[in-house]
Amino acid sequence: MIGRYFDYNATTPLREEVASTMIENIMLFGNPSSTHSFGQLAKLKMEEARLHVATLINAEETDIFFTSGGTESINTALKGHFLSNDKRPFHIITSKIEHAATLEVCRYLSTLGAEITYLPVDTNGFIAIEDLKNAIQENTALVSIMFANNEIGSIQPIQEMVRVVKNINSNIIFHVDAVQVIGKIQIDVRDLGVDALSMAAHKIYGPKGTGALYLKNGERKLDQLLHGGGQEKGFRGGTENLLAIIGFGKACEMAKEELMQNANKIIALRSYFLDKLENSIEHYEINGPVLGEDLLQNTINISFLNIRAEALAVLLSQTYGIAVSIGSACSADKANLSHVLLALGLSEDRIKSSIRISFGNYTDYKDIDYFMESLKASVNRLRSMLPVG
CATH class of the missing domain: 3.40.640.10 (Type I PLP-dependent aspartate aminotransferase-like (Major domain))
Incomplete structure (x- = not known):
């Protein structure tokens, strides 16, 4: 879907x-x-x-x-x-x-x-x-x-x-x-x-x-x-x-005909997503710019504390049918850490816990609601598997 x-x-x-x-x-x-x-x-x-x-x-x-x-x-x-x-x-x-x-x-x-x-x-x-x-x-x-x-x-x-x-x-x-x-x-x-x-x-x-x-x-x-x-x-x-x-x-x-319409829609979706994220999940960091005109509004890169991105991406895909990326798709099969996140000065642990989410023309508010429910459940499940003490 x-x-x-x-x-x-x-x-x-x-x-x-x-x-x-x-x-x-x-x-x-x-x-x-x-x-x-x-x-x-x-x-x-x-x-x-x-x-x-x-x-x-x-x-x-x-x-x-x-x-x-x-x-x-x-x-x-x-x-x-x-x-x-x-x-x-x-x-x-x-x-x-x-x-x-x-x-x-x-x-x-x-x-x-x-x-x-x-x-x-x-x-x-x-x-x-x-x-x-x-x-x-x-x-x-x-x-x-x-x-x-x-x-x-x-x-x-x-x-x-x-x-x-x-x-x-x-x-x-x-x-x-x-x-x-x-x-x-x-x-x-x-x-x-x-x-x-x-x-x-x-x-x-x-x-x-x-x-x-x-x-x-x-x-x-x-x-x-x-x-x-x-x-x-x-x-x-x-x-x-x-x-x-x-x-x-x-x-x-x-794209020429619909550029402004789609851009305004994506801006609204981003705001909605960030609000839902803040109220749903704790201990996360956004990598890169968060607000402003000098960023692609459809792109959000997030690190989740005590989570491995590969595990989160697999869980989202296999359990909920959701597709996200753990970096650039052209190099996702490489063992190396994201050169982009390294260039930002992020720690290895933070980079390994990062996923990229990107919206598009077919994304709507219901999709974000479903995604956020699935993301919250997945993050909580993975964190619950951590050893106590």
Whole structure:
């Protein structure tokens, strides 16, 4: 049941309207690169989707390049700029709380000679502007910062960061991992001033396996990763995932139409959840920002004293059918502690007792009531199993 799903930051359900649009076009088999009528119809549908993606972030259609998802978009932005730039050593600035898609690329590029600076964050997961400014060197070529953290919800002041970086050196490329914020907050790439921005369809109720990379002014200086038949204006080889792209476009269209409505709903749900939590369970701590405009309102990371997150997540799932996360879903199978919570300075014990709860479009007050009753029972049960004395 979708109502028992509290892991929207990991992925979102496919919207019924998106599924319907994809089904309507499922027999559209033409290759968008073909010049005959079958291919041109496919191309028309793909360009309609490109327009919807561009409109969501106030970009030009020519600035949008389809990829297989957020990971490929991030890889393309970072590796592509590294390979196209002859400045050595190539200096990259990022943060300690980035998604693995960014951190692993940086780790790989460091083996090729790139110099990486990992900015620290405060106890709420925010990067200090002064730290960013001080990190810029003569050979700094790229800055890559995530717009909002997927585990704790902290939203970075991207516009201010871009301004600081560009005032020092306008040639530095500024890339933003916006995978977690698209469709949740208003994004205007013109106001932000970013050079590149990564997106994924499955975070906004679209299909998995597709995403997009925004490149300012259709920036093509970076090297392509996939060579082939010259698709995406010669930027990314390989026949496009047409059906998924059509679904992505529909998801963006609906996200644009409903953004404010859904944002207000999520704010109300968060307030309701926090009130219920305070009155239901003792001895807990919220990790990251609690209130304010500089956080994803749908994201709450909580530590429960004398509880192990794995046990709590399993109990919630097996007994009550509730889905929560014990960290980033992309690395939940790893034994390592959450690098995000470590960066906040939290103790190992607190990190091991932390779960992430994330709401979405299909969450309502009844769902939160059921969740809170189940959470209270689960926490009490686990605590009752502790040895006395």
